Amino acid sequence: MHTEARRNRIPILLALIAAAATVTAVALAGCSGKLHAPGGTTMPVGGPSAAQRTEQPQQSQQPQQPEGDGSIQGDNGIAVDADHAAITGLKPELHAALLRAAEGAKEAGVELRVTSGWRSRELQQQLLDAAVQQYGSEAEASKWVDTPDRSLHVTGDAVDVGMLDASIWLGDNGQRFGLCRAFENERWHFELAPDGGTGQCPALLPDPSFRR
Numbered sequence: 001m002h003t004e005a006r007r008n009r010i011p012i013l014l015a016l017i018a019a020a021a022t023v024t025a026v027a028l029a030g031c032s033g034k035l036h037a038p039g040g041t042t043m044p045v046g047g048p049s050a051a052q053r054t055e056q057p058q059q060s061q062q063p064q065q066p067e068g069d070g071s072i073q074g075d076n077g078i079a080v081d082a083d084h085a086a087i088t089g090l091k092p093e094l095h096a097a098l099l100r101a102a103e104g105a106k107e108a109g110v111e112l113r114v115t116s117g118w119r120s121r122e123l124q125q126q127l128l129d130a131a132v133q134q135y136g137s138e139a140e141a142s143k144w145v146d147t148p149d150r151s152l153h154v155t156g157d158a159v160d161v162g163m164l165d166a167s168i169w170l171g172d173n174g175q176r177f178g179l180c181r182a183f184e185n186e187r188w189h190f191e192l193a194p195d196g197g198t199g200q201c202p203a204l205l206p207d208p209s210f211r212r
């Protein structure tokens with residue numbers, strides 16, 4: 001009995017392999033979406049239509065950059081020509097002046113880096129919230145951090161530079177390159193000089209709250 005039963009299994013196994021091969025062939029044909037029917041015509045096979053496929057959630061080709069809001073990690077800042085939202089979000093005239101100034105600084109033996117540039121409204125609000133916590137009141141915080149509606153960082157019209165030696169150098173030499181320090185309390189904060197960088201830098205204001 002046992003021997004006979006084993007012999008019977010072989011044709012069944014072959015039939016299963018043949019069936020599996022057929023299924024595989026149909027599945028592969030399905031990849032192109034069509035099967036060739038007798039007579040040279042084609043007929044669609046099952047599977048999502050083009051319209052159905054577009055309804056599926058689209059995977060983003062580029063992963064979301066963590067610095068997409070303009071935030072800069074670490075304490076050393078980034079290069080003036082870095083491929084970073086804080087740099088690429090700056091107004092072209094301001095960035096051009098920054099690049100010229102960085103060249104001038106280099107010749108003087110100073111490395112000019114960017115500690116903050118363009119910021120999203122969300123990042124600006126986060127900084128303001130943190131400043132209110134730190135300084136204890138909105139009035140005190142406003143001397144250091146503007147609202148998203150007022151900040152020139154949000155519009156790409158302001159850049160903060162580091163480190164200490166570089167910000168001091170730029171405070172003394174920025175006018176030559178069309179960059180002006182704006183506030184007495186922010187040694188690091190620079191904006192484009194008036195008239196597209198060609199005008200004279202205005203007098204320093206005590207802090208950002210004096211601009212309102």
Ligand SMILES: [Zn+2]
Pocket residue numbers: 116153158159160186188189190
């Ligand atoms: Zn600033």
